Amino acid sequence: MTHSGLLACHECDLLQREVALPPGGKAICPRCKATLYTQSNNSIDRALALMLAAAVLFAIGNAFPVVTMEIQGRRTAALVWEGAWRLHEEGETVVGILVFLTALIFPLLQIAGMLAILVPLRLGLTPRYLVPAYRTIEEVKPWSMVEVFMLGVLVSLVKLAHMATVVPGIGMWAFFGLIIALAWASSTLNPHEVWARLEVGEPEPAQ
């Protein structure tokens, strides 16, 4: 038995009634001040466009070097997976796996997964895999750390600046764009809207 329209705060469990919000509005728990949900129009359309952009930027960021370094005429450039591989080669396999997962695999899962969900939803389809896929993505999200990785790149640049010539590459600009696209997509997408549409066999009227 489900009770649509009822909502329990995820941080203090206070039971309350879901109300329709004006576009751009935000519902806040009266007891613990947690943000309960936000409302934005066409959130699925906009999130889909942003996720497509994210996919392109992610591909560029991983195909072109993020930074190029030159010491006395010798150049090196590095991609994310190369950095992870070098850590592994030097015996720091655990650290290599950790950065490989958080800077590459989890962001990839997040982007590919969101596209696999938003494209069918946009077309009005609800294949069976959508529900477990969306559940998985929500669990992966905290471990996808593109923005922390980019801050790490910036700190490394400053550390290297005194001993070598370091030049930001195309990959870096792509990653900056990626961070913006991901942050924007997750702030624009209303999970309640997605879940309401995913509710197979029990379609909820759009409000």
Place this chain on the structure above:
Amino acid sequence: MSAPTAARLGFLACHVCELVSRPPTGAAECACPRCGAQLHSRKPNAVARTWALLIAAAILYLPANIEPVMITSSFLGTQSDTILSGVAYLYHSGSWPLAALVFLASVLVPLLKLFALSYLALSVQRRSQLRLLPRTRLYRLLEFIGRWSMLDVFVVMVLVALVNMGALANIRAGAGAMYFGGVVVLTMLASMSFDPRMIWDATGDADG
């Protein structure tokens, strides 16, 4: 007065899709009717799990700060850097805003997470009714900042990948990087296992 929470009124809220449902009578556990996730009124064994992960993180915290995270060798010699000496190096090379940033992410945030989560777990065990809102806000802050501690691990990775020129200049990762990565992952898992709704459960004690 005890507030109307899902738990007190016999409802279960799904932790994945947030659907509120009433479990069939007599059922000890059941799955969410919408997304199929296992439903729990509160995260199972939240306090015990949080403590276990916190203790493991605290144990790794020592070698993470004592062992070098990075070993630089060049024609000038070999130099080992711990997390703190890396911050000191940034400070002395004139980029104090960056030194402050790395100090915040690599030293203060992990310590804050260890102490603040211990305080939250203890206060929930003692069913404290004080500072409910500040404690919830503290938890929200921990959830938000936890991932930024990975900063130093990424710095090591970038430097190791780039500075790879044999006798001229070479940077390797030290054992500290692994321990430090462990601290970050364990404290993130610890804050995920904690359930902030338990902070508010204590308010219903008097008349519940």
